Structure formats: C-alpha cells, structure tokens
Amino acid sequence: FQSKKIKPLWMILMTISTSLCTLRQKCYDLQNIQFSCNHISWGGKKHLCALGSGDQTCSPGQFTCWEGQCIPGKYKCDRVVDCLDGSDESNCNYPHCTEKTCANGACYNHSQHCNGLQNCRDGSDEFDCTTQHCPNHQFQCTNGYCIPLVSVCDHLEDCEDGSDEKDCVYRSCSGTEFTCSSGRCISQKWVCDAFNDCGDYSDEQGCDSNSRDCYPGEWGCPGSTVCIPVGKVCDGTPDCPGGTDETNSTAGQTCGLHRCSTLSCEYVCHPSPQGGTCYCPDGFIVANDSRSCVDYNDCEIWGICDQLCEDRPGTHHCSCADGYILEHGHVCKANVTGTEWAATAYFHQWG
Numbered sequence: 001f002q003s004k005k006i007k008p009l010w011m012i013l014m015t016i017s018t019s020l021c022t023l024r025q026k027c028y029d030l031q032n033i034q035f036s037c038n039h040i041s042w043g044g045k046k047h048l049c050a051l052g053s054g055d056q057t058c059s060p061g062q063f064t065c066w067e068g069q070c071i072p073g074k075y076k077c078d079r080v081v082d083c084l085d086g087s088d089e090s091n092c093n094y095p096h097c098t099e100k101t102c103a104n105g106a107c108y109n110h111s112q113h114c115n116g117l118q119n120c121r122d123g124s125d126e127f128d129c130t131t132q133h134c135p136n137h138q139f140q141c142t143n144g145y146c147i148p149l150v151s152v153c154d155h156l157e158d159c160e161d162g163s164d165e166k167d168c169v170y171r172s173c174s175g176t177e178f179t180c181s182s183g184r185c186i187s188q189k190w191v192c193d194a195f196n197d198c199g200d201y202s203d204e205q206g207c208d209s210n211s212r213d214c215y216p217g218e219w220g221c222p223g224s225t226v227c228i229p230v231g232k233v234c235d236g237t238p239d240c241p242g243g244t245d246e247t248n249s250t251a252g253q254t255c256g257l258h259r260c261s262t263l264s265c266e267y268v269c270h271p272s273p274q275g276g277t278c279y280c281p282d283g284f285i286v287a288n289d290s291r292s293c294v295d296y297n298d299c300e301i302w303g304i305c306d307q308l309c310e311d312r313p314g315t316h317h318c319s320c321a322d323g324y325i326l327e328h329g330h331v332c333k334a335n336v337t338g339t340e341w342a343a344t345a346y347f348h349q350w351g
Contacts, residue, residue, distance in 0.1 A: 063088055079105045080121050100125065114144050139164060155182035156199050178203055178289070179262045188289040202262060216285050216296050219270075219277065221245060230279045234271040247273060266292045283314035306332040 058070035065071065065083030075082045077092035079102070097107035102120035112119040114129035126144035134146035141147060141159030151158040153168035173185035180186060180198030190197040197203050214220045214227035221228060221240030228239045234255035238246050247255045259275035267280045278286050280293035287294045298316035299309035305318035320332035327333055 078121065103127075118143070154199075155180065155184040175264075178291070179264065181262055188291065191289045191291070202259075214285070215301055216280065216282055216298075219245070219272075219279070230270055230277075233277070234273065244273065263291050281314070283316075305330050 058064040061073050062070045063073050063076045063083075065085055066087040067083070067085045069083055069085075071082045071088060076088050077094065079089065079094065082088050094105065095107060097105075099110050100108045100113055102108060102122055103124035104120070104122045106120060108119045108125050113125055115126075115133070117126075119125045123143055127142060129140070129142065129144050133144070134140040137149055138146040139149050139152045139159075141161055142163035143159065143161045145159060147158045147164060152164045153170065155165070155170065158164050170183055171185070173179040176188055177185040178188050178191045178198075180200060181202035182198065182200050184198055186197045186203060191203045195204070217230055218227040219230045219233050220226075222244045224241050224244070226240055228245060232239045233245045234247070236246065244253075247253060253273035254275070255271050255273055257269060257271050257276045260269035263269060263276060263278055265276075265278035267278065267284075269276045270279050271277075278291050280286055283296060283298060284293040285296045286292070295311075295313050297311045298304055299311045304316060307321055307324065308319040310317040310319070318326065318330045320326045323335055324332040325335050
C-alpha cells in the first residue's frame with residue numbers, strides 16, 4: 001500500500017480559484033480559514049473573494065459584474081445573463097408572474113402582449129400574435145411589426161423574423177425580365193441603369209464594362225476605355241489596365257460563371273471577374289440590358305471596307321466606286337485594263 005502525496009493547501013486553493021473566479025478575483029470555498037477578502041455567494045455556497053488591483057468602478061445606474069464588467073442596472077435579475085461570469089443573475093429573488101410570462105421567465109403585462117413593441121428581451125411577447133393592430137394596407141410580422149403589403153413575398157426580408165417571406169410561392173421571371181440574385185423579377189430595361197432595382201444591387205453588378213464602345217467580340221475593361229478580345233478575359237494573364245480582367249481577391253472579384261444563371265444571356269456567357277458576362281456572335285454586341293444581342297454597324301469599324309460599306313443584320317456589304325474592282329472582299333483596286341467593271345459585292349455571312 002502506497003499513499004498518495006497530499007498537495008499543499010495553497011495549491012488546492014489556487015486550483016479551486018481558477019474554476020470559480022475570473023482573473024480579477026480569487027474565490028475559495030472555505031469556512032474556517034480567515035482571509036482579508038470580501039464575502040459573496042455563488043450557487044448558494046459561501047466563498048471568499050479577494051478582488052484584484054485596478055477594479056473597475058461602474059457609473060451610477062449600472063451593475064458591476066464580479067469580473068468588473070459594467071451593465072445597465074435594469075439588467076440585474078431579469079433572467080437574461082449579461083455578465084460574462086453570470087453574476088447579474090446570481091442571488092436573484094425572481095417574482096411570481098401574475099399576468100404574462102416571457103419565454104425566458106421574465107414577467108410582463110397583458111397590455112404589452114402583441115402591441116408591436118418588444119417588452120420581453122427575447123421578443124416572446126410579440127410571437128404568435130393573432131391580434132391585428134396594423135392598418136389594412138400593411139402586413140403584420142409575426143413579431144408584431146408592420147410593413148407595407150408590397151414588401152410581402154418580394155424576395156427581401158423586411159420583417160426581422162423573416163415572416164414576410166415565409167410560405168411564398170414565387171413566380172418564374174419571363175423572358176423580358178431580369179432575375180435578381182434574390183429571385184426577384186424586374187424589367188430588363190432596368191438592368192445597368194445606375195439604380196438598385198433588385199434591392200441587392202445584382203442588376204447593377206458587372207456594368208462597368210462599357211461594351212457599347214467596343215467592337216463585336218471585345219470586352220470593355222472596367223473603369224477604362226480599353227477594349228480587349230473577350231477570349232482574353234479570365235485567361236490568367238492581365239490585359240486590362242490594373243488587371244481588371246482577371247481575379248482580384250482584394251477587390252472581391254473572382255473569375256467565374258456564377259452570375260450566368262441570373263444574366264440569362266441570349267447567346268453565350270463567358271467567365272469574367274464579375275461572375276460571368278454575356279457576349280454575342282460576330283456582327284452583334286451586347287445591348288444595354290447586359291444580356292441580349294443587337295446588331296452592330298460594322299461600317300463604323302475603321303478599315304472594314306476600302307471605299308463603300310453597307311451595314312446589314314449581322315454582317316456588312318463592301319463595294320467599290322466606278323473604275324475600281326473589289327478584291328479579298330474589302331480591298332478596292334483601280335481597274336487598269338480599261339474594261340468597265342460593275343461594282344462587285346462581297347458578303348460576310350454569320351455562320
């Protein structure tokens with residue numbers, strides 16, 4: 001038989017103190033040992049506490065937690081733990097509720113039930129309210145607050161409890177509408193118009209690219225007049241000033257296609273730092289709605305035809321003046337044979 005070595009008294013006291021107190025207090029569950037400390041109660045037991053140096057003094061109207069934290073005096077014994085050490089709910093003589101009881105056990109009056117004001121700190125006095133106190137043109141949230149009827153089932157939570165978006169049957173957006181990230185439908189005409197029509201700015205994302213100033217097949221660099229081929233966007237090599245065509249974690253821009261489902265591109269969606277961008281076939285550019293394709297006047301492209309140019313849907317028609325012949329579809333050369341030639345036409349067909 002081998003007896004265990006008994007720890008010194010001071011080690012036992014330190015072990016107990018770390019489990020019962022914070023760094024600012026040392027408490028010992030003792031009865032007969034005298035220390036120069038303050039007496040407090042914890043869980044019905046008497047403890048001795050020696051307050052550390054530099055104890056914080058709270059202002060009048062505040063309660064001082066045992067570990068020194070200051071909280072409003074009205075939070076003392078209100079059945080909600082506010083002190084980190086729980087001392088505001090220690091040694092409380094909670095009253096018996098004569099009218100209504102909050103979910104946390106606190107008391108409130110009948111007149112405070114479902115009055116649109118939060119009287120219980122847990123908000124339970126405004127839960128499951130059947131009394132309608134909101135005007136007919138407003139919706140009453142489960143917590144009792146009133147919001148406009150137009151805000152119900154609009155894909156945006158206007159009630160703090162989200163009750164305005166519960167049990168909603170959302171319709172699918174039509175072909176002439178834009179689907180916001182939240183699922184809300186707005187007119188395609190409202191996309192990239194500098195107004196937050198979606199409410200979450202998804203209709204204004206990726207609009208920095210001014211594709212109307214770029215040729216077909218090009219992408220406008222955000223914040224710049226530079227245009228680059230769409231195939232160079234998100235190819236791992238920065239081509240735009242400041243590298244705005246590639247992933248920039250600092251700016252929160254990541255190359256990908258996560259926005260393509262909401263863009264509903266008419267032709268093809270290409271990866272972009274904004275999460276996807278629409279582009280169109282040759283002869284077309286992306287419209288102001290950022291999704292549909294509109295014909296581009298090819299004749300505005302410098303050098304596309306030597307002399308005469310006629311724009312046509314998705315293509316163009318080059319021709320030459322009298323005395324010239326057309327070569328290679330767009331080059332005009334003088335007719336030096338003396339034979340009178342009719343102007344030759346060449347069509348670029350969209351395949």
